[in-house]
Amino acid sequence: MSPGEAGGGAADDILRTEGITKRFGSVVALRGIDMHLGRGEVLGLVGDNGAGKTTFVKILCGYQRPDAGNMYIDGERVELRSVSDARAKGIETVYQDLALVPQLPVYKNLFLKREIVSGGRLGFLSDRKMRELARRYLADIKVSIPSVDTPVDRLSGGQRQAIAVARATRSEVKILLLDEPLSAMGAKESALIIDLVKDLSKNRGVSILVIDHNYAHVFELCDRVNVIHQGKVSFDRRVADTSLEELTDYMVSEYRQQVMSGRAER
Amino acid sequence: MTQAALSGTGRDTATGRSYPGAGRGLGSFLRTALVERREAAIVIVAVALFVYFTVASSNFLTVADMQNLSQFIGPVAVIGAGEVFLLVCAEVDLSSGTVFVFMPFVVYYLNKSFGLPLLLSIVLAVVVGALVGALNGIITTRLRVPSFITTLGMLFLLDGIMLVLSNAAQLTMPTSGTLSSVFGGWGWSEIIWSVAIVALLYVVLNRTRFGMHAIAAGGNLVGAAEAGVPVNRVKVWCFMLCSAVSALIGIVDATRITVLDPGNPGTTEMFYAISAAVIGGTALTGGSGTVVGGFVGAVVLGVLFVGLTIVGISANAFILILGLAILGAMVANVQISKLSERRKAAT
Numbered sequence: 371m372s373p374g375e376a377g378g379g380a381a382d383d384i385l386r387t388e389g390i391t392k393r394f395g396s397v398v399a400l401r402g403i404d405m406h407l408g409r410g411e412v413l414g415l416v417g418d419n420g421a422g423k424t425t426f427v428k429i430l431c432g433y434q435r436p437d438a439g440n441m442y443i444d445g446e447r448v449e450l451r452s453v454s455d456a457r458a459k460g461i462e463t464v465y466q467d468l469a470l471v472p473q474l475p476v477y478k479n480l481f482l483k484r485e486i487v488s489g490g491r492l493g494f495l496s497d498r499k500m501r502e503l504a505r506r507y508l509a510d511i512k513v514s515i516p517s518v519d520t521p522v523d524r525l526s527g528g529q530r531q532a533i534a535v536a537r538a539t540r541s542e543v544k545i546l547l548l549d550e551p552l553s554a555m556g557a558k559e560s561a562l563i564i565d566l567v568k569d570l571s572k573n574r575g576v577s578i579l580v581i582d583h584n585y586a587h588v589f590e591l592c593d594r595v596n597v598i599h600q601g602k603v604s605f606d607r608r609v610a611d612t613s614l615e616e617l618t619d620y621m622v623s624e625y626r627q628q629v630m631s632g633r634a635e636r
Numbered sequence: 637m638t639q640a641a642l643s644g645t646g647r648d649t650a651t652g653r654s655y656p657g658a659g660r661g662l663g664s665f666l667r668t669a670l671v672e673r674r675e676a677a678i679v680i681v682a683v684a685l686f687v688y689f690t691v692a693s694s695n696f697l698t699v700a701d702m703q704n705l706s707q708f709i710g711p712v713a714v715i716g717a718g719e720v721f722l723l724v725c726a727e728v729d730l731s732s733g734t735v736f737v738f739m740p741f742v743v744y745y746l747n748k749s750f751g752l753p754l755l756l757s758i759v760l761a762v763v764v765g766a767l768v769g770a771l772n773g774i775i776t777t778r779l780r781v782p783s784f785i786t787t788l789g790m791l792f793l794l795d796g797i798m799l800v801l802s803n804a805a806q807l808t809m810p811t812s813g814t815l816s817s818v819f820g821g822w823g824w825s826e827i828i829w830s831v832a833i834v835a836l837l838y839v840v841l842n843r844t845r846f847g848m849h850a851i852a853a854g855g856n857l858v859g860a861a862e863a864g865v866p867v868n869r870v871k872v873w874c875f876m877l878c879s880a881v882s883a884l885i886g887i888v889d890a891t892r893i894t895v896l897d898p899g900n901p902g903t904t905e906m907f908y909a910i911s912a913a914v915i916g917g918t919a920l921t922g923g924s925g926t927v928v929g930g931f932v933g934a935v936v937l938g939v940l941f942v943g944l945t946i947v948g949i950s951a952n953a954f955i956l957i958l959g960l961a962i963l964g965a966m967v968a969n970v971q972i973s974k975l976s977e978r979r980k981a982a983t
Contacts, residue, residue, distance in 0.1 A: 410768040454864065469859035471852045473923040478848060485845045493845035537863075 432456030439501030460544030527558030718878030726922025733906025765883025773872030854922030
């Protein structure tokens with residue numbers, strides 16, 4: 371099972387990485403990650419704890435810098451110096467904690483740090499404009515909530531996740547990183563987010579990278595799945611061409627191999 | 637969780653059932669009002685007390701006593717409004733009262749010892765007040781000392797400087813005709829300053845980006861930072877704001893009283909102010925707060941203080957009632973929060 375079975379890197383990939391390497395002291399977290407994300411594609415990134423997916427995501431969102439390797443957005447080589455740098459280049463991240471302010475109403479959360487204001491440096495909030503835009507945008511992406519004036523702490527987990535995704539995609543976004551978007555959610559809630567993610571990729575052309583350790587979630591959400599194992603992409607299949615069983619078998623055999631080689635070394 | 641709480645899909649945005657008080661009885665409307673707008677309860681208390689003292693004593697509504705009342709409310713309301721900004725971002729300033737009593741001394745020394753014009757001295761003293769706040773904020777956010785401790789230290793530091801500089805002797809606030817009338821000399825000027833400052837702070841907290849960022853920093857510090865809000869800078873500005881308005885109203889108050897007494901460390905004013913904010917419905921957990929509530933809280937304290945004096949009950953009873961009021965307000969606050977949690981689950 372070699373990487374690239376699902377077709378390695380077409381010319382119109384929105385994001386591509388080559389040999390991304392990162393070490394922390396003597397620990398090598400990433401041993402050269404080659405990954406590509408197509409335009410409007412939803413790619414799932416799975417792997418055990420410690421496989422390196424968290425480190426990889428931190429590099430993609432500009433939070434950490436790689437020791438070696440290249441990264442291309444729209445075929446152009448980029449270096450991400452910070453989270454806001456990544457944001458400026460069209461990469462948005464929805465963290466697992468969602469980064470919402472529970473006491474603030476939905477529309478203020480949607481516009482947090484990108485408020486519409488008047489009065490220059492005085493920064494008077496244009497509430498009416500923000501409410502209207504929030505209402506329209508949420509209707510556009512079919513997110514239904516009681517009212518844009520509802521404080522976020524009155525929303526359900528799924529609605530909160532939807533608001534966080536909505537905030538990340540409201541402005542110009544090319545690549546969306548989602549960190550375990552379906553964790554701790556009931557079936558009905560999950561359906562809401564799955565619909566939202568599919569709609570964003572199909573109808574708005576947003577390319578989405580889903581990081582999860584729950585394979586079932588990845589199968590529900592994604593077009594393609596990559597497994598990161600010991601700091602490398604070791605499995606790359608279209609979801610349509612594989613099955614949950616195959617992926618699980620693969621992960622178990624990898625794990626067994628790892629345990630065996632560990633014994634051999636001793 | 638109920639079916640409805642999960643729904644999300646398929647409900648009309650405009651007819652969400654959590655919309656306050658839609659088409660139900662008066663009792664339900666009142667309950668909604670109390671839960672949705674925390675100021676409501678304290679307004680009712682303020683009005684009730686006002687009516688009670690008006691009926692109980694014919695002296696209460698006289699001009700002299702109203703002026704007396706306004707002069708009690710002024711400092712408490714202004715310092716309280718400043719504290720609301722800190723409580724909103726989950727901090728507190730224990731040195732605000734000491735800034736309040738100390739900055740008039742700064743005016744005195746700038747004017748008398750350095751010969752600066754009075755207006756300039758006042759402006760500079762307010763700036764010094766803001767710098768004290770900046771120091772509080774920087775120590776708290778950069779050096780990671782809890783603000784309770786930072787400002788406790790600042791309280792004693794300023795009190796000590798005040799005692800050393802003045803040699804513990806009383807001074808007389810410098811005056812200068814019209815200017816001094818504007819800055820507290822005229823009987824009603826203090827309440828006019830207070831209402832103006834409180835109104836300004838209301839606008840800042842509720843209508844500006846800065847106020848929203850303060851709420852965000854208190855409501856979800858990590859999340860707000862992840863969203864790009866410069867949380868530390870916002871907090872430092874809140875400290876500066878609280879100190880600057882405390883300094884300004886302190887100067888106005890001292891101009892009215894004319895005597896600068898270094899024997900008063902300002903802790904009473906600070907505790908009254910925080911009490912007013914808390915009674916008005918601001919929690920200490922951050923993320924929510926009401927400047928208007930704090931003002932009404934100050935009115936309640938003032939009406940109690942002046943009213944009890946007039947009907948002949950000693951100041952000791954005032955302290956007792958203050959204690960009960962704070963406990964009552966906090967219990968109500970927590971219970972109302974629970975109630976609103978339950979409403980959330982029910983909608």
